[in-house]
Structure formats: structure tokens, C-alpha cells
Amino acid sequence: MRDKLAISSKAYLFIIFFILYAPIFYLVYYSFNSGGTMSNFEGFTLDWYKELFGDTRLLIIVLNTFVIALLSALVSTIIGVLGAIWIHSIKQRQTQNTLLSLNNVLIVSPDVIIGASFLILLTMAGIKLGFYSVLLSHIAFSIPIVVLMVLPKLKEMSPSLIDAARDLGASQWQVLTKVIIPYITPGIFAGFFMALTYSFDDFAVTFFVTGNGFSTLSVEIYSLARRGISLNINALSTLLFIFTMLLVVGYYFIAQRGNTRGLGVRK
Amino acid sequence: MTKLIRAFISIALVSGGLLYLIHHLNSSQGLAGGNTLTIYNWGDYIDEELIDRFEEETGIKVIYETFDSNEAMMTKIEQGGTTYDIAVPSEYMIDKMRQEDLLIPLDHSKLPNLKNIDERFMDLPFDPGNQYSVPYFWGTVGIVYNSTMLDGKEFTSWNDLWDPSLKNEIILVDGAREIIGMGLNSLGYSLNDTNLDHLIEAKAKLMKLTPNVKAIVGDEGKVLIQNREAAIGIVWSGDAADIMWENEDLNYVVPSEGSNLWFDNMVIPKTAKNIDGAHQFINFMLDAEVAAQNTEYVSYSTPNKEALQYMPEDMVSDERFYPSPELTEKLEVYENLGKKNLAIYNQLFLEFKMGQN
């Protein structure tokens, strides 16, 4: 095990985490506010939570958001990984740079433009707006970030690994599944989580390509801005946050049990 | 690799489970098939109880979607692919949509409750004869201010804002027409002015306001004024009503030089599928008691004069939100100035924004 962290390092990490979670705790704090807003804490109440449980429409929207995020992250990760491998395998620098630039176009473009152009393309293709159009769009804008997360791992991989595998008689498929993919797995997970983030956060693109009553949490929240975000959204976010925390911590400790990790073992 | 595959399969399974849950919830709400009405409205702009009541009374299932800006809404409707039966645009957008043939004319014979609307708010230039729209809520643009933060100072006109003692006290709304319009009004011009000289004059005057401007923000301006971030804000009357409710130090005034009279009206977009149902809904919202209940929830000003009798006295006698006909006479509704002029307004506003540094 590495030497334990110095006090100053621990302090630094503590500050980082404190700052990261400060706004979250702020939101949670005010979700119990009997006053209507996020200033002036007037009194403690659970009313906002109670309001949530009667709101089926909001519940459906939350579920929609999760499904879109999970599925789009899943598909975009698969496509993105394959794409990254392809880009990496291209030897001519010109072509590689061109492909990379094309990859990054969606990241540099403002959401409005992506949303508007996707809308035009979708209506030209005659695709009805709703769940599928939103799913397609989310997959589309998540792929670049997956590529950017996986590519560095590919570049770090020593080519001699592949050579060695081939020398030992591995087929193309085996090289892919037994050498490359295990090596880049951290990048794959990074890409997946970043895709999740992009999907949860997206408003503009989803707004433009949705229809037929299909809505996500982002669209709902942004639409509420004009009138003022009522605290039941705080309550909802608090619940979602607690749920995510439980999931993350729970999954981690379950995975830890009886798991000799091949990657990242330190002396 | 197996770890990956296991992870992916479990995610796929979870998604599948969630999808099933969604489908189940949707059908339990009766969303699958049948007599439906799709409504496209601003966020939190209706008392949801009324939707339930409408569904009970008519048996029509309501699908509700929200938007946050007129332009975005129009883009959605224009592109096709949507089936909104009802939309609630603001007046200048209705003018635009009308001219671009995006609306279906209303059948007034199906709207007996139309007589409940105050005549002042009917037959306005943006929709002559109310062929396409019916008023939903209305209001003004004005100044909201916190006297206690300003040593008891009171405001009556736009020009009051240029007082040098108000350094860094004003929050402006992020709208080209509102701000350039304010500049125009303060010079005595109409806020529908398209004379380039006047516009440049207005912008020059606005640039002189810069030292007093703290920030130019969108909807979050309400929160900022409430938090006493700034003492003065240029806001819509509906927003002012909201925050004055929370903070009693605040006051709202419609400046004497004139200002904007805005409307959000109900329309039936061209893409509507249930035109009959749409008419039923509009008539329902025009009912005096329904409008009263809605107004009490949304707390903007209602155009429904019959509804006033069902509302609390202190709400309807508040001149700031129910100004007299004399005052509303002086206010102007935004006219559609055409793309070219709008571009000029926005260019000038962009330059004004950039000059803030």
C-alpha cells in the first residue's frame, strides 16, 4: 500500500469535496424550507416531499430521464469505443486529425444549433418526435465524449502488447477482447459516466427534438425558470441524490467483496 | 471483458424494467390512445387541479408539455413533427405566427364564454377580431424596487433610473425589445419605433445607464431582487407580483412615459389534431370561476372581467396589477417589426451588453 496521505493532502481533498458538494447541500437544505424560495429559511417542513408523491406526471418524467440516460450512455459507449479503436488504428496523421475534428464538432457546437439541426434532420426523415428522437439525439451527442475518454488509454497502450498477442497466435477478435478492451476498460467506464452526465444535463437538444408529451427532468426544470423553481424540485433532487449515493456506495462495496482486481494493483 | 459485459447487461435490464414501468404508468393515466388534447404552455402556468377538472368534465385526456421561450416554441411548431392542440404564445409571437400561417382560426360560436373577457383586451393589433387567439393572462413591464435599500426613494418614470446615485443598483431583463423599448420610451418615442436614428439615440442613452446596471439576467432576476442583490429591477408585472408576495419591502410601478402591455393568449396551432377538444378547453378556461381559480394560483393579471368578482378584493383593487383604463391607454403592445428591424434591435442590444465591461 502506498504511504498514507499527508495531512495537507487530506485537507486539500476535503476542501475539494466540500466545494463540490456545497451547492448540493444547499439544495437539500432548502428542500425542507417552509418559505417558498431558496433564501430565507423560514421553518422546517416535509410538504414539498409530500407534494412529490402525488405527482405522477413528474414521476414519469424522472423515469424517462433515467431510461434515456442509461440507454443512450450504453449505446454511445459501445459505438464510441469502436470509433476510438478505429481512429487509433489509422496511421496517416492527416486522416486521423480529420476524423478527430469531425468527432469534436458536436462538442464545440452550442446546444441550440445541435438541437435545431437535429430537429430539421429528424423531420426531414419523417421520424416522429418523442422517445425515439430523444434517444437517438442523446446517443449522437454522447459519442464524441466517449471517444475522447477512450482515446488516451489507447494511445498509452504499448503496441508491443498487440504484437506479442499476435505472435502467440491470437486472432483479431481475441486481440480485441482479451488485450485491447481490458486495457482500455477504465476509459470505457469514464466515457460511460460522462455520457450519463451529458444526458442528464441536456436541455436544449432534448427540448427541440421531443414531442408527444415526452419530457425529461431538464426540460421540466428549465421551463419552470420563468415562473420560479418551486421547492418540490429541490425535494426531488434530494431524493434522486440520496438514491444515487446509495447506488454508488452500495455498488462499490458489493463489487469489492471477493474481487481481486487485476488492474491498478499497487504494491 | 466479462466485467464489462456483465455491467452492460445489467444496465440494459434495468432500462428495460424502467421502460415497462413507464408504459404501465402511462396507460394507467389513460395516455394510450383515445380522446386526447396536447397542451403546450409555459412552465407552471396553470393550476393543475383545473386540468384534472377539465378531464373529469369532458372525458378528454390532457397531455401537457412545457416550454421556456416563445421563439423555441415557435421553432418546434414550425418544423412540424409535433401535434400540439393548444399553445400559449405571447402577443408578438402570435402576430408572427398569424402572418406565417401557423394558426387555425377560432370558431367563436364554440366559445360562448368569450364574453367574459374585458373589451380592452380584445381586438388588438396583433390579432384583429381575435380571429386566432384568446387572452389568457396579461401584464405590464415596469420597475420593481426596494425602497428600504434606497433610503425611501420612490420611482415614477424611466428617467428616474438614470440618477447617478443609483450606481450598480439595477438589474435589467435580458430582452432586446424590453430594454431598447425602455430607452425609446424614456426619450418619448414609441417602443415600436423603427427609425434608425431614434434607435441609435436610444442605445446611446442606454449606454449612459451602464454605471447603474449591475447585471442583465433572465428569469433568475426575480430571485436576485428577492435576495436583495439589487435594489431595482426591470421586470414583467407577473414576476413583480410573485416576489412582492414574498418580500413586503418591494413596490412595483409602471413608468409614466409609457411602457409595454403584454399578453399571453391561447391559440390553436396548425398541427392540432383535436380542434374540437381545443375549443372545449379554451371555453373552459374562459369560465369566470375557472379563470378566478387559475389567477389565484398563477397570480398574474387576468383579462377575464367576470372572474374578478370571484377573487380576493385586495388582489383586484391593486392598481399596480389592475391599472385603470386611463393608464392602459398609454401602454403599447409590441408590434411585429419584421425580421430586419428585429435584427437591428438585437444587434444594438448585443452592443449594449458588450459595453457593460
Next chain:
Amino acid sequence: MENKVTRNLVFIPYALWILIFVIAPVTLVLYYSFFDIEGNLSLVNYKTFFTPVYLKMTLSSFWYAFLITAVTLLVAYPTAYLITRTKHKHLWLLLIIAPSWINLLLKAYAFIGIFGTYGTANAILEVFGIGSKQLLFTDFSFVFVSVYIFIPFMILPIFNSLNELNPSLLDASRDLGASKWTTFRRVIFPLTIQGVKSGCQVVFIPALSLFMLTRLIAGNKVITLGTAIEQQFLVTQDWGMGSTIAVFLIIFMVVIMVATGNRKKRGAKNER
């Protein structure tokens, strides 16, 4: 035996995606950029871009994107490094990412509350005797919140690179007499350069067109190209001008990619 067909078949989904969701929209955007507001074919949009207003906006966008990327890197690198040395590193990593799943608008509202004149931050400053300061609508708060948003994106790739570092390399370097700083400069940093590059790209490129934060936190005291595009597309409905700005953004991105891309000269690692 290598099967060239199946090998290339696997990359079809990605290639398809590029065609449909990248090339098609870019072509669309390029097409629109040549029309003025009345719908006539014209180069007026391009001419307008080269006026002081837009050039100033471009400079401003670049400056803030650069600042945000630099600060994010400075904060993220040590954090990633320290996390690799903890016992439950993947847990901490996930905990760093988790806040990014809460909606951006909500977090922005929380920051408005925290940085407000009567907010939490100023309350703390008062306790320390520094007194209340104007935090909102300043460069400071804007960069702070932007860095906050972008941190997970920078930490992840750097963490991935750092995690692969062979500790014996560090030991060897120390044994040979290198100071901690030299070890970092000559061993650790160069070996993690891929992660750093990736992180910088993922932060700098989107930061060029920030729009929401410039309004919510900076009160439009900071104007980026994103502000202009948003206005053109939605308010003015001048898709032509909006598209033109987008074209320039894409061009800038390509230039940056080429400038920071992989050079021909590489270390012994990749020489065959």
C-alpha cells in the same frame, strides 16, 4: 487469419454516426451561413463577423475558455493524483462525478444563493472579519462556477492516466536523486500527457460557447460566442448569422486540434 471485412464492419456504426449526425448537420449549418436574414444568398454574415463586436466576443470567449481550462487543470491534477493514492480510489472518483448528475440550472440557482450579497459565502467572510464582498456578476464567480462544472471532465482522464503509472518508475527516479518536483516534471507529467490533453480538450472546446453560465452567474458581464448564437438562433431568428458564428467555432476547434494534435516525432515508445 485476419478478416478485413469483419474488422471494418465493426466500425460502421461510428462511421454512420459521423455521416448522419456530424457531416449532415455541419453541411446544414454551412448552408444556412450563406443566407442573410431575408433569405437571400449573401456573404453579409461573414462580413459581419469581422466587425469589432464579434471579434471582441471571439477574443473574450477564447480568453475565458483558456482561463477556465487552466484553473480546472490546476485544481484537477492534484486531486486526481491524491485520489490515486487513497484506499478506495474508485469510490472517491465516483463521488467526484456524482454531483455532476444534478441539474445544472439547480446548481446555478444554488450558487446564486451562495454567492449572493446576503448569501452563505459572504456570511463566512464576515465571520473571518474580511467583510462582505460583491461575488456575483464578477469574473471570479463566473470562472469559479465554470471550473466547478468542468472538474469531473478533467479529473477522469487524468485519473485514468495517473492510475496506470508504474510506481517503480517513481522509485527509480527518486533513487537516482531527483527531487519531488523534478520527478513530477520529468516522469509523472510526461507520462500522463495524454490524459491531460484529453481533459483540456473536453473542457476548452465546450467552454468557448458557454451561454447559460454567462447569464446566470456573470449577469451577461461576460459575453461569449455562445451568447450571440443563442440570441441569433432564438430571438432574432437569424439562423444565417447564428450558423456563421458556428462555422467559425468549428474552424477554431479544428485549428486547436491540429495545433495540439499528435506530432510525427514521438518517444521511443512508438517506434517500431
